Amino acid sequence: MRNFPIPIFLIIALLSSGIVVSCGSKKHAQTRSSINDLRYQVDSLRGLLLESKSTNAILKTENRELKKEQRAHLEKDQDLYSLLEDGMEKEYPWTGTQHFDLRKPNFVIIHHTAQNSTEQTIRTFKIAHTKVSAHYIISRNGEIFQVLNDYFRAWHAGIGKWGNIQDLNSSSLGIELDNNGKEPFSDAQIQALLGLLAELKSKYKIPQTNFLGHGDIAPGRKHDPSVLFPWKRLAEHGFGLWYNEDYLLSPPTHFDPLEALRLIGYDISNPRATIRAFKRKFMGEEVDEDLTEKDIQVIYNLYKRYL
Ligand SMILES: [Zn+2]
DSSP: OOOOOOHHHHHHHHHHHHIIIIIITTTOOOOHHHHHHHHHHHHHHHHHHHTOHHHHHHHHOOOHHHHHHHHHHHHHHHHHHHHHHHTSOTTSOOOOOSOOOOOOOOEEEEEEOOSSOHHHHHHHTTSGGGOOOOSEEEOTTSOEEEOSOTTSOOSOSOSOOBTTBOOHHHHEEEEEEOOOSSSOOOHHHHHHHHHHHHHHHHHHTOOGGGEEEHHHHOTTTOOOSOTTSOHHHHHHTTSSOOOOTTOOOOOOTTOOHHHHHHHHTOOOSSHHHHHHHHIIIIIOOOOOOOOOHHHHHHHHHHHHHHO
């Protein structure tokens, strides 16, 4: 997958503008050491970005289609330029530091595409008006495509909440599984997913509890991945938590299952939707029903694992 070409230039331009904006306006003398600081920051960012597979692909690829995309990407760079400029307070003198890198993702959100092919999803992510994206797409036959550099913020989570985090796009990677929402997930696709998750978990030190589904973080709006998704198998490989099926106990009488789901991370502002999301993931049922005694035992077991 090609990505937009390199906000490296944009970052260079931005950091360079920092010299002009912060110092020019304040008439501060720009010292040689602070210029070197900025050069160091730019070089560090360039190194980080060049590591990206997708960025390398852009640099190596020359064709007509790319030129067309480049025009769109230039416009995108303008947007990012404004955004990054917004992150610099112009009224304060710029001093700089060489001690920094890029923020790392701390969650993975899994989706199903609800589309009929990987090609369709690739197109969807390139059309201007859709305003949706993700970092990876995994096809039904287990082929993995990277859509966006891991360090950038994709638009996949939307309005949602997990614990106190409301902007999941800022802290997560989004993985789209090519699946129409009604069919089983193929073994090849799940194998590929497990491999990708292992890489991401190890590279970014993502906690086991932070591998979630879109339906977990947006229970009132989303129901992907579908009830057919093998969450237990993922948990067995260290991605997400599962309950101990051989050790289900009835909780004490004061136990509040909804409150326990809140402590696990769920948004409980719409309890029916939260219970539905819980049943989809842990009980294998896409239903709108009350909690059963067994459901409550499962929640109690999970809750104790999160403590
Ligand atoms: Zn989704």
